[in-house]
Amino acid sequence: MQVTEEQYDMVIIDIFEDEITPPQFCTPEFLEICRxxxxxxxxxxxxxLHGEDVSVRSVTERFFERTFKKVFPEAQYIDTEGNWIxxxxxx
Numbered sequence: 001m002q003v004t005e006e007q008y009d010m011v012i013i014d015i016f017e018d019e020i021t022p023p024q025f026c027t028p029e030f031l032e033i034c035r036x037x038x039x040x041x042x043x044x045x046x047x048x049l050h051g052e053d054v055s056v057r058s059v060t061e062r063f064f065e066r067t068f069k070k071v072f073p074e075a076q077y078i079d080t081e082g083n084w085i086x087x088x089x090x091x
Contacts, residue, residue, distance in 0.1 A: 001033050001034070001037065002033060004037070006037070007037055007038060007039045007042070008037055008038060008039065008042060009038075009039055009042050009043070010038075010042060010043045010044070010045070011034050011037055011038060011042070011043075011044045011045070012044075012045045012046075012047075013025065013034065013044070013045070013046040013047065014047040016049070019049055019053075019056060021048060021049075026063055026067065027067070028067055028070060028071055031044075031067065031068065031071040031072070032071055035071055035072065035090060038090040039090070040090060041089055041090060042089065042090045043087060043088070043089055043090075044072065044086075044087060044088055044090070045085055045086070045087045046068065046085070046086040046087070047083055047084075047085055047086075048060040048063065048064075048083060048084050048085075048086060049082070049083055049084075050079065050082065050083055050084040051082050051083075060084055064077060064084065064086055068086050068088075072088035072090075073091075074088050074089065074091060075087065075088040076088065
């Protein structure tokens with residue numbers, strides 16, 4: 001992602017090691033790179049676990065509120081009853 005100069009209509013992140021998204025993909029810096037890859041009005045979608053385990057739910061909710069929404073202030077999520085799909089348009 002750091003070497004391309006292309007821009008895209010959609011970027012989808014779906015990265016897991018067991019039940020965890022590796023920390024390097026959960027930083028504002030990574031999300032800013034993703035944002036920069038989007039064309040105006042492009043969409044980012046980020047799949048995160050959000051199941052029955054309270055600790056997993058808490059991590060996902062914190063990530064959404066404290067990190068994802070800082071880079072994508074208009075962000076929303078789709079609850080698939082097991083995962084949250086975090087998404088936003090590039091404004």
